Amino acid sequence: MSRYSGKIVFYEGKCFTGRKMELCSDCDNFQDRGFLNRVNSIRVESGAFICYDHPDYKGQQYILEHGEYPEYQRWNAHNDHMGSCRPIRMHGENYRLELFEGENFSGECVELCEDCPFLKARLTKDCVNSIKVYGDGAWVLYEEPNYRGRMYIVERGHFSSPKDWQGENPSIQSVRRVANYF
Numbered sequence: 001m002s003r004y005s006g007k008i009v010f011y012e013g014k015c016f017t018g019r020k021m022e023l024c025s026d027c028d029n030f031q032d033r034g035f036l037n038r039v040n041s042i043r044v045e046s047g048a049f050i051c052y053d054h055p056d057y058k059g060q061q062y063i064l065e066h067g068e069y070p071e072y073q074r075w076n077a078h079n080d081h082m083g084s085c086r087p088i089r090m091h092g093e094n095y096r097l098e099l100f101e102g103e104n105f106s107g108e109c110v111e112l113c114e115d116c117p118f119l120k121a122r123l124t125k126d127c128v129n130s131i132k133v134y135g136d137g138a139w140v141l142y143e144e145p146n147y148r149g150r151m152y153i154v155e156r157g158h159f160s161s162p163k164d165w166q167g168e169n170p171s172i173q174s175v176r177r178v179a180n181y182f
Helices: none
Strands: 007-013 017-023 041-046 049-054 058-064 067-069 084-087 095-102 106-112 130-135 139-144 148-154 157-159 174-177
Touching (some): 058 148
Antiparallel strands (some): 007 041, 049 058, 095 106
């Protein structure tokens, strides 16, 4: 298995019961695979995945790393809707992230190589409008301190505005590396 692959199993019922669907690659619409968009438990056997509550990689994002999630509250969801997912393709030991106060990589810049539970201690203003991700590590951005609230996943690349990472606003209060993928 390459370091960019993984396996995730979705279950319609809580505690890994009911119909199931196994995936090892991208799936843009669960219904196209004969699986309803109701997911009540998930087992990530290897890898790390970005799951979305709507088809076509839209809507609320959830990061699911190696482990078991016996009910949807365990991945911080408010309901059992799930419509698409894809494996995170970038992970490893080289993590570097630059956060910019302004769009198009302008304004104050903070560089991070480690998790940061409280960005306000590092930023003058509490907004992040653009991001550059380097290395082979993926990051999870959270709208609240201490890795809480709405989350967004960014992999290697340049994101010139919040809409590039599907952000609803520039409020990013904490970030962490995706590290638990085996």
